[in-house]
Amino acid sequence: MTRYILRRLIAMPFLVLGIVTLAFLLTTVTKGDPLTAIVSDRQLNNPEVVAAAKAKWGLDRSLPERYVIYVGNLLTGDMGTSFITRRPVAQDVLYRLPATMELVIAAMAVGATIGISLGVLAAYFRNTAIDHAARFFALFGSSIPVFWLGLALLYVFSVQWGILPGPGRLDARATPPPMVTGFMTVDTLMAGNVRLFLDAVWHLILPAFVLGWAVAGTISRLVRANMLEVLSREFILTARAKGAGEFRVVIRHALRNTLVPTLTVIGYSFAYLLTGAVLTETIFSWPGMGSYAVDAARGLDFPAIIGVTIVGGVIFLITNLLTDIAYVVANPRVRLG
Amino acid sequence: MSAHTPLFEVRDLRVAFGPGGILGEAVRGISLHVDHGEVLGIVGESGSGKSVGMLAALGLQPEGARVSGSVRFKGRELVGLPRRDLRELRGSRIGMIFQDPLSSLNPVMTVGDQIAEAVRLHNRDMSRKAALDRAKDLLALVSIPQPDRRLQQYPHEFSGGMRQRVMIAMAVANDPDLLIADEPTTALDVTVQAQIMDVLADLKQRLKIGLILITHDLGVLAGHADRVAVIYAGQVVEQAGVDDLFARPGHPYTRGLIASIPDMTRMDDRLFSIEGTPPALGHLPSGCAFNPRCTVAQDVCRHLAPQTHVEGDHNATCHFAFQNVVSAA
Known part of the structure; x- marks a missing residue:
């Protein structure tokens, strides 16, 4: 087990280097010219300005040279400077990543909780109204685009009924707490402001639900299928023959046996959530990586694009590793050497 | 009866499937009884209703099955008893073990936790530690070496015979009065089969339990059962003391079962088998259910359901029960 984790950790830097290289190369095959992002249209015809800009941003060097310099800088934590914000990309990312993580984790919590509960209920009450309702809920969540769902729910819950707040992480009139972790829920608590904490949670509900719904759908279908299979196995009969009650049979005996595939799908949903966060953040004015990535792509802000891609890739690698470790912990039959 | x-x-006891029993009865009026310290063997082919019947008697019938008749445990009626009361009996007063010990154990729980669970389900106040201690004693009771170490292992780390011992330990965790063993040796090697039967016989002696041994192999019952009930198509067709049954089988089906026990002293002979298959659910032949496979069937067998003939403690349900009709076999 320890050896397995160690081996995976040793492989990590090489995988990261692969991501860096791919992200870097992808920007060179795009049609857009980064100069249009740096230099204003009028100045593009001025060779002096263009040459100066090229020299300043390193665009006059050859591709291998730029690659070596980029990787070298990356090792010192320097991801270059954004064309648009004119701030170091690493600083931008550090500022925006916690917002995205907070949203994604909340969405994951919503998705997993609703998904597992619905899956268990649907399997136990198969072919009843509960099962059909769960199927509809799952199908709806998986087929409705995030941007439509986000707008529709905002309109109903915020505009029409006013029971949930509009976009943003906090009430617009509130003074945000000093940034420590970047997680609004944590920072407000660290500032000792419970009212602000509740406001942050309040603002998190709708985007987390919008983002988590599709995941809840996928998880509930998978949990239902696995529960049906496990509930027909003989050890379930044994548990009942022992005198175990239905709740214990379902949760302790059946659900635990569906944990492995469930953990896998939860782990891999992370990739979906990271991409889904792009649209959700745009709709909910969430200052996270998603909206940053959209701005970067629109403005041909190559350093920012590469930076976002690398960070996303690394997060994906880490969640995959954690998923695999959880897999081993949950399944005693898997012993990884 | 006194x-x-x-x-x-x-x-x-009757178990019917489908809405209004439309799919037919898997168990069609079984009557039998077992006493403290007694071993009742129930024998029949797969699909004869022997397992379904015993499970249904304890409220463990498959979903959608309808159970009727009477099941009395120490004089208390179980049919129609609230699920909660049935649960209190299962695993405490009545233990059960099943055919395949690998699939009957939860693969993601340690053996210790599974036995301790059986203990604590019926001793709510007992600590986890005390329950695990009890589990250790139970493993020792069924002769599993190194119980301390074994407690922390998972079912897949046990051999087939050891797994069945775990199942037995779990079933007797709360000193039950009755143990129902459903094909306890079928999935095991022949040598291991004998060991498991010894464990059961030993427990019966020590704990003074009543034991119901369900099997498709009449040979298993020869040395172990006191009485035998032969089941065909959801009905008891013959019931007798084990020696009496072997000496004087009253039903042609029983004679067929006895003839199909492999005789190791005559290796050259082909094994006898009863032709045909038992009737499918809801497709009973008219008259005697066994008539299409019976070698001595007459016209009457095809039209009229047979009466039960009783001779002392021995009964058989056949038009020609106890008659020494020469069969073609």
Whole structure:
């Protein structure tokens, strides 16, 4: 087990280097010219300005040279400077990543909780109204685009009924707490402001639900299928023959046996959530990586694009590793050497 | 029968499937009983309703099955008992073990936790530690070496015979009065089969339990059962003391079962088998259910359901029960 984790950790830097290289190369095959992002249209015809800009941003060097310099800088934590914000990309990312993580984790919590509960209920009450309702809920969540769902729910819950707040992480009139972790829920608590904490949670509900719904759908279908299979196995009969009650049979005996595939799908949903966060953040004015990535792509802000891609890739690698470790912990039959 | 109340008594038990029983009855009026310290063998082919019947008697029938008749445990009626009361009996007063010990154990729980669970389900106040201690004693009781170490292992780390011992330990965790063993040796190697039967016989002696041994192999019952009930198509067709049954089988089906026990001293002979297959659910032949496969069937067998003939403690349900009709076999 320890050896397995160690081996995976040793492989990590090489995988990261692969991501860096791919992200870097992808920007060179795009049609857009980064100069249009740096230099204003009028100045593009001025060779002096263009040459100066090229020299300043390193665009006059050859591709291998730029690659070596980029990787070298990356090792010192320097991801270059954004064309648009004119701030170091690493600083931008550090500022925006916690917002995205907070949203994604909340969405994951919503998705997993609703998904597992619905899956268990649907399997136990198969072919009843509960099962059909769960199927509809799952199908709806998986087929409705995030941007439509986000707008529709905002309109109903915020505009029409006013029971949930509009976009943003906090009430617009509130003074945000000093940034420590970047997680609004944590920072407000660290500032000792419970009212602000509740406001942050309040603002998190709708985007987390919008983002988590599709995941809840996928998880509930998978949990239902696995529960049906496990509930027909003989050890379930044994548990009942022992005198175990239905709740214990379902949760302790059946659900635990569906944990492995469930953990896998939860782990891999992370990739979906990271991409889904792009649209959700745009709709909910969430200052996270998603909206940053959209701005970067629109403005041909190559350093920012590469930076976002690398960070996303690394997060994906880490969640995959954690998923695999959880897999081993949950399944005693898997012993990884 | 006298005023004495049997430990476990089943009367006219029926299990029907489908809405309104439309798919047919898998169990069609089984009556039998077992006492403390007694071993009742129930024998029949797969699909004869022997397992379904015993499970249904304890409220463990498959979903959608309808159970009727009477099941009395120490005089208390179980059919129609609230699920909660049935749960209190299962695993405490009545233990069960099943055919395949690998699939009957939860693969993601340690053996210790599974036995301790059986203990604590019926001793709510007992600590986890005390329950695990009890589990250790139980493993020792069924002769599993190094119980301390074994407690922390998972079912897949046990051999087939050891797994079945774990199942037995779990079933007797709360000193039950009755143990129902459903094909306990079928999935095991022949040598291991004998060991498991010894463990069961030993427990019966030590704990004075009543034991119901369900099997498709009449040979298994020869040395172990006191009485035998032969089941065909959801009905008891013959019931007798084990020696009497082997010496004087009253039903042609029983004679077929006895003939199909492999005889190791005559290796050259082909094994006898009863032709045909048992009737499918809801497709019973008219008359005697066994008539299409019976070698001595007459016209009457095809039209009229047979009566039960009783001779002392021995009964058989056949038009020609106890008649020494020469069969073609």
